Amino acid sequence: xxxxxxxxxxxxxxxxxxxxxxxxxxxxxxxxxxxxxxxxxxxxxxxxxxxxxxxxxxxxxxxxxxxxxxxxxxxxxxxxxxxxxxxxxxxxxxxxxxxxxxxxxxxxxxxxxxxxxxxxxxxxxxxxxxxxxxxxxxxxxxxxxxxxx
Amino acid sequence: xxxxxxxxxxxxxxxxxxxxxxxxxxxxxxxxxxxxxxxxxxxxxxxxxxxxxxxxxxxxxxxxxxxxxxxxxxxxxxxxxxxxxxxxxxxxxxxxxxxxxxxxxxxxxxxxxxxxxxxxxxxxxxxxxxxxxxxxxxxxxxxxxxxxx
Numbered sequence: 001x002x003x004x005x006x007x008x009x010x011x012x013x014x015x016x017x018x019x020x021x022x023x024x025x026x027x028x029x030x031x032x033x034x035x036x037x038x039x040x041x042x043x044x045x046x047x048x049x050x051x052x053x054x055x056x057x058x059x060x061x062x063x064x065x066x067x068x069x070x071x072x073x074x075x076x077x078x079x080x081x082x083x084x085x086x087x088x089x090x091x092x093x094x095x096x097x098x099x100x101x102x103x104x105x106x107x108x109x110x111x112x113x114x115x116x117x118x119x120x121x122x123x124x125x126x127x128x129x130x131x132x133x134x135x136x137x138x139x140x141x142x143x144x145x146x147x148x149x
Numbered sequence: 150x151x152x153x154x155x156x157x158x159x160x161x162x163x164x165x166x167x168x169x170x171x172x173x174x175x176x177x178x179x180x181x182x183x184x185x186x187x188x189x190x191x192x193x194x195x196x197x198x199x200x201x202x203x204x205x206x207x208x209x210x211x212x213x214x215x216x217x218x219x220x221x222x223x224x225x226x227x228x229x230x231x232x233x234x235x236x237x238x239x240x241x242x243x244x245x246x247x248x249x250x251x252x253x254x255x256x257x258x259x260x261x262x263x264x265x266x267x268x269x270x271x272x273x274x275x276x277x278x279x280x281x282x283x284x285x286x287x288x289x290x291x292x293x294x295x296x297x298x
Contacts (some may be wrong), residue, residue, distance in 0.1 A: 048220055097233075
């Protein structure tokens with residue numbers, strides 16, 4: 001399955017975490033580990049809907065990330081992939097599919113991100129690019145954000 | 150887009166063509182150019198639903214084809230890919246995405262199959278494997294079948 005996983009119990013309701021992942025006004029507030037930022041976020045949150053998140057590095061260079069939502073269960077589950085840039089236009093490189101789940105657990109939320117790849121090389125590259133640290137820091141920022149929304 | 154296309158005006162209502170593509174009892178009757186056949190067909194026709202079509206060669210060798218439906222508009226549109234074998238398990242090799250549309254045209258149906266690939270190599274391979282002939286013969290068989298259903 002070539003899967004990388006991040007799971008965390010977060011002291012916030014599911015609805016807020018889901019909103020932070022889907023509201024284009026909130027994504028820039030947590031999505032990139034600082035000093036990286038997000039200069040543009042667009043989300044069409046429905047199966048087949050496209051998303052665009054432009055990441056900006058500290059030197060101003062921009063990296064557009066395009067994807068398509070595959071499955072949407074509001075406040076429970078969100079699946080998207082970079083295998084398509086729109087419904088149904090293949091991307092330059094199908095790299096990953098992310099499966100996010102938000103579950104109630106003792107008044108908090110069990111937040112789980114499963115990120116699957118098509119090849120052993122891709123999962124190794126993602127790990128080497130710093131998946132654990134990058135998603136870890138982004139999730140710290142997400143946890144901070146949901147205190148305030 | 151690395152696309153291969155087959156378009157044909159077929160003298161049958163959209164509903165019958167859609168049924169021939171989705172009913173597991175009908176798929177074996179037209180899907181493979183003879184003397185190839187289909188020994189098993191399973192379809193879970195909804196976004197994220199899996200499909201399995203086992204093709205059988207004249208010598209009895211079997212070739213399972215697994216995929217997932219991405220978009221389903223009954224009697225109008227059907228999109229599926231072999232990039233997943235189930236929702237959302239990446240397949241061994243994301244090779245193609247097929248977009249089928251069924252449109253009314255002067256009492257007949259304009260049937261269009263657009264088959265998209267992720268790489269130039271894959272589209273060239275699919276063409277070399279005989280896309281035009283293979284899909285052409287299968288569509289002849291489809292056209293015959295819908296006269297009788």
